[in-house]
Amino acid sequence: MKNTLFVLGLVLAILAVRGWERRAHVYPPGVLVPEYPQQSASARTDPIPVGDYVLTPRADFRLRARVLSREDYRWSDGADLAPVDLALGWGVMSDQAVLDRIDITQGSRWYFTRYAHPAPISDRQIIRNSANMHLIPANDWVADKLDDVRASDLVQLRGLLVDVDRSDGFYWRTSTTREDTGNGSCELFYVEHVHIEPRE
Secondary structure, three states, X not given: OHHHHHHHHHXXXXXXXXXXXXXOOOOOOOOOOOOOOEEEOOOOOOOEEEOOEXXXXXXXXXXXXXXXXXXXXXXXXXXXOOOEEEEEEOHHHHOXXXXXXXXXXXXXXXXXXXXXXXXXXXXXXXXXXXXXXXXXXXXXXXXXXXXXOOOOOEEEEEXXXXXXXXXXXXXXXXXXXXXXXXXXXXXXXXXXXXXXXXXX
16 A cells, blocks of 8 residues: 555556646746748758658758647657647747737647737738748757657757648648648648757
């Protein structure tokens, strides 16, 4: 009985520490990420094979952003390729004063925002300054780094926007603009470099 209670106590302690480590950081008001994502024509045109998938480069892509939310996927189609989605924000969508008034959730590969009226900013500003991105790690190192990312982190990501095809007919198409919304508006981001800025 004592051994069972000890093990149970140890498990609860580990879960508490993990919860503390993954808590969202609250920043002072103000824009944390003034820069907009950078996208340019890709010099890489050769398809990239990843397991059963073929990735077609569409653009070189890099950004610095605040992590608004993360959602992990294990069982959905394509989860073996893109196991995590990050909802990312920049500009006004990196401002704590704005985010305190917006409820952000993710699910089924979608990103949702809700707020009480009057809105802190316009829907157009929300759309233009945030995005839900399906992340495809380029290697094990990137995958391990992405596992460490948590909500409220400031991250720098670099890689390619890609279209995805599989021999059984499955396909995914990336967005190449930050102005769209709805079905097809998410970026398929083949991530080759990750930097998590130091947490305060």
